[in-house]
Amino acid sequence: MLVVPHLIFGAALGQAVNDLPGATVLAFGLGVASHYFLDSLPHWERLVGYKGSDFDPARPASEWPRGYLIHATIDVILAALLLVYLMWRVPHGQFYQNPVFWGALGAVLPDLLDNVPFWSGKIANWPIFKQERYIHRYFHITDESQQHMPKYLGLVTQIAVFLFGAWIILMS
Numbered sequence: 388m389l390v391v392p393h394l395i396f397g398a399a400l401g402q403a404v405n406d407l408p409g410a411t412v413l414a415f416g417l418g419v420a421s422h423y424f425l426d427s428l429p430h431w432e433r434l435v436g437y438k439g440s441d442f443d444p445a446r447p448a449s450e451w452p453r454g455y456l457i458h459a460t461i462d463v464i465l466a467a468l469l470l471v472y473l474m475w476r477v478p479h480g481q482f483y484q485n486p487v488f489w490g491a492l493g494a495v496l497p498d499l500l501d502n503v504p505f506w507s508g509k510i511a512n513w514p515i516f517k518q519e520r521y522i523h524r525y526f527h528i529t530d531e532s533q534q535h536m537p538k539y540l541g542l543v544t545q546i547a548v549f550l551f552g553a554w555i556i557l558m559s
């Protein structure tokens with residue numbers, strides 16, 4: 388799944404728990420859990436089109452197909468801008484005191500660890516990171532089912548997640 392839907396969903400959870408005690412820790416935990424849950428839904432890894440089973444995101448950036456790299460960069464920049472906007476919208480002291488920040492960070496953390504070509508390959512076998520990667524893969528839908536999804540379902544679920552997150556943010 389793209390970073391943007393993961394991020395907005397996590398930010399929404401953070402905002403929803405904003406007023407609870409221990410909101411930052413709660414937001415972070417819910418954010419991480421939401422990542423595994425959302426990865427279990429039918430989705431593509433890109434806006435349009437299945438990722439391709441030959442492609443391992445843990446490979447160094449220099450080996451990434453150019454189109455994938457551009458696509459991923461745009462996704463990350465949009466996600467970062469969105470996060471800044473959402474934190475500005477619901478200020479909560481410093482950024483590290485803001486549950487919106489921690490919810491969003493938790494929600495993108497598994498991809499930050501496992502799918503960033505600059506370090507994911509290097510940390511893959513470190514203790515804890517290794518177990519995290521196993522959990523991430525365990526919940527993620529298989530390559531096989533991604534390839535055989537009905538047309539555009541992989542995009543529709545991501546839009547639905549985005550809209551649901553936006554809805555929670557606007558309502559809370």
Ligand SMILES: [Zn+2]
Nearest residue numbers: 388426497498
């Ligand atoms: Zn993931």
